[in-house]
Amino acid sequence: MAKKSDDNMNPMDKFMDRLRGGSGEGGPQQPDSSQRKVHFSIWYFILALLLISWVQGYLAEPPREKINYSQFKQWVRDGKVENLVIGPDRIRGDIKEDKNQKDQPKHFVTVRVEDPELVELLDQKGIEYTGFAENKWVGVIVSWLLPLAIFIFFWSYLIKRMSGGAQGVLSVGKARVKIFAQKEVGVTFDDVAGIDEAKQELQEIVQFLKSPEKFQRLGGRIPKGVLLLGAPGTGKTLLAKAVAGEAGVPFFSMSGSEFVEMFVGVGAARVRDLFGQAKDQAPCIIFIDELDALGKARGLNPIGGHDEREQTLNQLLVEMDGFDAQAGVIIMAATNRPEILDPALLRPGRFDRHVAIDKPDIRGREAILKIHIKNVKLAPDVDLKRIAAMTPGFVGADLANLVNEAALFAARRDRNEVTMVDFQDAADRIIGGLEKKNRAMNPREKEIVAYHESGHALVAMSLPNVDPVNKISIIPRGIAALGYTQQLPTEDRYLMTRNELLQRLQVLLGGRVSEEVIFGDVSTGAQNDLQRATDIARSMVMEYGMSERLGPLTYTREPRSAHLDLGMGPKEREFSERTAQEIDEEVSGLVEEAHRKVQSLLKKHSDSLKELAQILLEKESIEGDELKAFAAKFKGKSSAAALEETSKTEGMA
Structure with missing residues (x-):
């Protein structure tokens, strides 16, 4: 029998069809129970109040005057x-209409009094009357059941909100996992760049999910778990999605913090439910983001562990240990703090393959930029290789933000294309903060800042093993930066020698020493420089064993994150008071030695220091060809002065 069309259905049929879940066109559609959500709106409450007031107004008695x-x-x-x-307690009735008295009430009610003469009087006057017995049980039941019903309603609503589903308490133990079908993933290896080694590592996982018999026929076993390690923004989650997109399998995504709840046992139940769902939809990929929130080493906290978190971790270990990899379910996880993970998670048989995702090098950054500029209109002068060179240390998320900021700069300037200037301004904003040209600075402060930044730049130009200066500015940026000197490396570096660290100390102290040489006084502007210099000197002594006095020893044993810059932080001391004093003296000696060298250097080149400061005061910013010309002129003077000093020394000899 043909189904009625939507146009031929009467309103009641349409309403019943929608009530059954139909669309009116394609027949009844039963939504997936896992995707149903309960939405509470204040309009539902208002509608209910209006409905109740209408019913009460319809059924209620007319207003009566008490007499x-x-x-x-x-x-x-x-x-x-x-x-x-x-009635037993009240008497109510109506007043006969009297045209002479317009203000008298039409309906009345009064309290009944024991009056034996009333009935005789009513019979005498011929007034019709009737009686009724009030049912007091209705009031008692309403007074008890109504508050109870309200309490149950709000309790169930709160439980649903806490459990995140429409099934109340029964859904608390359900894993709130996001499931992406093959078409919904929408990411392949073509969308990932700059991490070619990691992509090659995961190609084997993709091949196993596509054709597991290729490995099983030789007795091979695919790794149960793959742990992605890397700094924030390097593309760990994107890479996991790309594996699912390449293999064409469902992708289960869940954060480590979503397992642990306020209810005891909920985390373990969610782990069991997650693995149960994955087995039903195998082959698939389970991805747990921020694994360190769930898998922190047991006993790491000296005060005592979190029992609920440890129970959840134990359940995860059990599920992974008893999990059959041949079922076609691959477990992937991402973290930027592998040093605090429980060793049981990292042993073979669980997360037995570790894929490190480093920050991209200059070629990797260029490849990442090519992906992010696909939908951006670029001007002919945009050089991606140059942009990659001026963004050392940037990861994929930073580069995506850079492209977006450059596009916003171009839009503000009403351009039809994004130019190289927009990319340079976007990089300056990300690195140094928002430019604040309207911040009022008195001439004295501006002069101090100019000499401070000139000191940094001249020291960097004088030393051979430091990154070249790319830009000098005395325009305030960010919260507290009144100026900055930008240095860009010529190549990606992974190691630093002792001499390079010492020269970096000198560059950091250049601004402070410049103030001493010119003004004979110092300001608070060098606070950040001094902090960074102290950290470098202390790391040289305590971590890198670069102290001649203390020898090749390290004095830190706590795990330090390789992917997060958490600073030195408070550490438990495992050396004597005498050693601590020697460490302090050695750190102070390194900084003081660098200070003496910088002071001698800037006094020797005070003319160039003043010249550069005057240019900064006039133009507020120096970069490009103008900066290169000044650097070449300064290096020429320095070489001539060094040659003259050498000849004088030889003549004296």
Whole structure:
């Protein structure tokens, strides 16, 4: 039998069809129970109040005026009442209409008084009356059940909100996992760049999910778990999605913090439910983001562990240990703090393959930029290789933000294309903060900042093993930066020698020493420089064993994150007071030695320091060809001065 079309259906049929879940066109559609959500709106509450008030108004009695019993008795004697209803406690009735008295009430109610003469008087006056017995049980039941019903309603609503589903307490133990089908993933290896080694590592996982028999026929076993390690923003989650997109399998995504709840045992139940769902939809990929929130090493906290978190971790270990990899379910996880993970998670048989995702090098950054500029209109002068060179240390997320900021700069300037200037301004904003040209600075402060930044730049130009200066500015940026000197490396570096660290110390102290040489006083502007210099010197002594006095020893044993810059932080001391004093003296000696060298250097080149500061005061920013010309001129002077000093020394000899 043909189904009625939507146009031929009457309104009641349409309403019933929608009530059954139909669309009116394609027949009834039963939504997936896992995707149903409960939405509570204040309009539902208001609608319910209006409905209740309408029902009460429809069923309720008309408004009645309360009168005393004596007045009621007088109206009875006068024969003015009718429709009298006598109850155990009240008497109500109507007043006969009297045209002479317009202000008298039409309906009344009064308290019943024990009056044996009332019935005789009513019979005498011929007034019809009736009686009724009030059911007090209704009031008692309502007074008890109504508060109970309200309490149950709000309790169930709160449980649903806490559990995140429509099934209340029964859904608390359900894993709130995001499931992406093959078409919904939408990411392949073509969308990932700059991490070619990691992509090659995961190609084997893709091949196993596509054709597991290729490995099983030789007795091979695919790794149960793959742990992605890397700094924030390097593309760990994107790479996991790309594996699922390449293999064409469902992708289960869940954060480590979503397992642990306020209810005891919920985390373990969610782990069991997650693995149960994955087995039903195998082959698939389970991805747990921020694994360190769930898999922190047991006993790492000296005060005592979190029992609920440890129970959840134990359940995860059990599920992974008893999990059959041949079922076609691959477990992937991502973290940027592998040093705090429980060793049981990292042993073979669980997360037995570790894929490190480093920050991209200059070629990797260029490849990442090519992906992010696909939908951006670029001007002919945009050089991606140059942009990659001026963004050392940037990861994929930073580069995506850079492209977006450059596009916003171009839009503000009403351009039709994004130019190289927009990319340079975007990089300056990300690195140094928002430019604040309207911040008022008095001439004295501006002069101090100019000499401070000139000191940094001249020291960097004088030393051979430091990154070249790319830009000098005295325009305030960010919260507290009144100026900055930008240095860009010529190549990616992974190691630093002792001499390079010492020269970096000198560059950091250049601004402070410049103030001493020119003004004979110092300001608070060098606070960040001094902090960074102290950290470098202390790391040289305590971590890198670069102290001649203390020898090749390290004095830190706590695990330090390789992917997060958490600073030195408070550490438990495992050396004597004498050693601590020697460490402090050695750190102070390194900084003081660098200070003496910088002071001698800037006093020797005070003319160039003043020249550069005057240029900064006039133009506020120096970069490009102008900066290169000044650097070449300064290096020429330095070489001539060094040659003259050498000849004088030889003549004296």
